[in-house]
Amino acid sequence: MKRGRPKLNRKNCRDCNKRLDGNNKSYCKKCTLYNHGRQASHLRKDFLERDKEYQRNKRETLEGYKTEEYREWREKNPEKYEAYKKFQNIRKKIKKSPCVDCGRKSNIHGHHPDYSKPYEVIWVCPIHHKNYHLKPIVVMVKINN
Numbered sequence: 001m002k003r004g005r006p007k008l009n010r011k012n013c014r015d016c017n018k019r020l021d022g023n024n025k026s027y028c029k030k031c032t033l034y035n036h037g038r039q040a041s042h043l044r045k046d047f048l049e050r051d052k053e054y055q056r057n058k059r060e061t062l063e064g065y066k067t068e069e070y071r072e073w074r075e076k077n078p079e080k081y082e083a084y085k086k087f088q089n090i091r092k093k094i095k096k097s098p099c100v101d102c103g104r105k106s107n108i109h110g111h112h113p114d115y116s117k118p119y120e121v122i123w124v125c126p127i128h129h130k131n132y133h134l135k136p137i138v139v140m141v142k143i144n145n
Contacts, residue, residue, distance in 0.1 A: 083118035090119065099125040 011020055013028040015035075020028060027035065059067060074081045087110060098105045100122050109129045110121035124132060 079115045080112075083112050083115040086118040087112070087121065097123045099123060099128055101125070101128040 012018065013020060013031055014026050015031040016028060018028045018030075091110065096108045096110075099108060102125060104125040107126060108123045109126060111124050111129050111132050112118065112121055113132075114120065
């Protein structure tokens with residue numbers, strides 16, 4: 001009785017019947033790559049379909065994630081939206097600076113102090129960015145005469 005690994009009966013590719021160079025393969029390299037690509041595209045299509053359904057459900061159920069609200073905001077704030085669009089086109093070409101208030105270097109937002117100048121932004125962290133957008137509170141003091 002011989003010892004060692006048993007020899008496989010299959011010496012040809014299952015798809016193209018090409019002679020295989022190793023005894024532990026079922027497909028040649030060309031067929032393996034083809035099948036892998038076919039499976040990958042199939043998986044990609046499945047993922048896109050599932051993601052499309054997920055996004056649709058998300059828009060319907062989550063508050064603040066509705067395209068109608070975004071459309072209304074764009075209509076109410078055309079100047080802000082135009083500045084945002086112009087800046088988005090060039091933002092990858094601009095090097096971000098640390099937050100002007102605290103010096104934080106990660107998760108930095110661009111803030112437009114003047115929306116008529118869309119390429120002039122100041123870099124701020126999310127906390128300070130929120131503060132820049134808060135409306136100033138006017139305090140009325142009653143003076144007794």
